[in-house]
Amino acid sequence: MTIEDRDNAYLITHALATDTLSRLRDVETEQVAFRKGLVKLGRICGYEIIDGAMETEYVPVQTPLEETTGERVKGLDDVVIINVLRAATPFVEGLLKAFPRAKQGVISAGRDEEAGMTADGEFPITIDYVKLPEISPDDTVIVADPMLATGSTMVAVLDHVLAEADDFEDLFVLSAVSAPDGLVRVSEAVPEADLLTVAIDDRLDDEGFIVPGLGDAGDRAFRTV
Numbered sequence: 001m002t003i004e005d006r007d008n009a010y011l012i013t014h015a016l017a018t019d020t021l022s023r024l025r026d027v028e029t030e031q032v033a034f035r036k037g038l039v040k041l042g043r044i045c046g047y048e049i050i051d052g053a054m055e056t057e058y059v060p061v062q063t064p065l066e067e068t069t070g071e072r073v074k075g076l077d078d079v080v081i082i083n084v085l086r087a088a089t090p091f092v093e094g095l096l097k098a099f100p101r102a103k104q105g106v107i108s109a110g111r112d113e114e115a116g117m118t119a120d121g122e123f124p125i126t127i128d129y130v131k132l133p134e135i136s137p138d139d140t141v142i143v144a145d146p147m148l149a150t151g152s153t154m155v156a157v158l159d160h161v162l163a164e165a166d167d168f169e170d171l172f173v174l175s176a177v178s179a180p181d182g183l184v185r186v187s188e189a190v191p192e193a194d195l196l197t198v199a200i201d202d203r204l205d206d207e208g209f210i211v212p213g214l215g216d217a218g219d220r221a222f223r224t225v
């Protein structure tokens, strides 16, 4: 297992995750490679969640030669993945390779960049669209967004999730890169969530970008700059 406990977050330290993230950070990585990198990182993170957080059970298996004992992951059908539009879309595509039968939700959320960051280090968040599946007590809920900067978006998203579901097996917030301030904001607002991230970076700049970070993930994946 390559998930390490770091105070209020769990770091996904798989070598392929850090390798992929390093390529995503590179300013020379162009749109297609960037998008594919997010897909790959989502798949690796999905496998790590399975390895680190899901139970297995022993089951009898009849091979073509004889009966033996196999080990299966429990609860693979009881997974809900919530895609925070838009940067999470390729990340979620990768996660779905690990959880192909997941129920999916979508929340469109955006920071009001023109309003800018408040003195408290938050952004006003606009939520345009919310469509969530039914969340059951047995479900592992994964809210995916590659960037956790001030945490304002994630807190707003989790408000919607928790308004519709208060009973679930686990609630994971999965990101590729997180800023320390964002991790603290989300863990204080939603203590029942476990925060999983591939990297915890140094700081936020005056515009609320993660430094060193990887820039604007949505713009790089969707080529809107």
Ligand SMILES: O=P(O)(O)OC[C@H]1O[C@H](OP(=O)(O)OP(=O)(O)O)[C@H](O)[C@@H]1O
Residues within 6 Å of the ligand: 084, 085, 086, 087, 088, 109, 110, 111, 123, 145, 146, 147, 148, 149, 150, 151, 152, 153, 154, 182, 208, 216, 217, 218, 219
């Ligand atoms: O932690 P925060 O300070 O809230 O910032 C993180 C958010 O910013 C990005 O989305 P953005 O608002 O750029 O929307 P986009 O995905 O459409 O580009 C990112 O994908 C997060 O959703």
Ligand SMILES: O=c1cc[nH]c(=O)[nH]1
Residues within 6 Å of the ligand: 087, 147, 149, 208, 209, 210, 211, 213, 214, 215, 216, 217, 218
């Ligand atoms: O650094 C950041 C902060 C918010 N959103 C991004 O895409 N990148």
Ligand SMILES: [Mg+2]
Residues within 6 Å of the ligand: 087, 216, 217, 218, 219
């Ligand atoms: Mg963006």
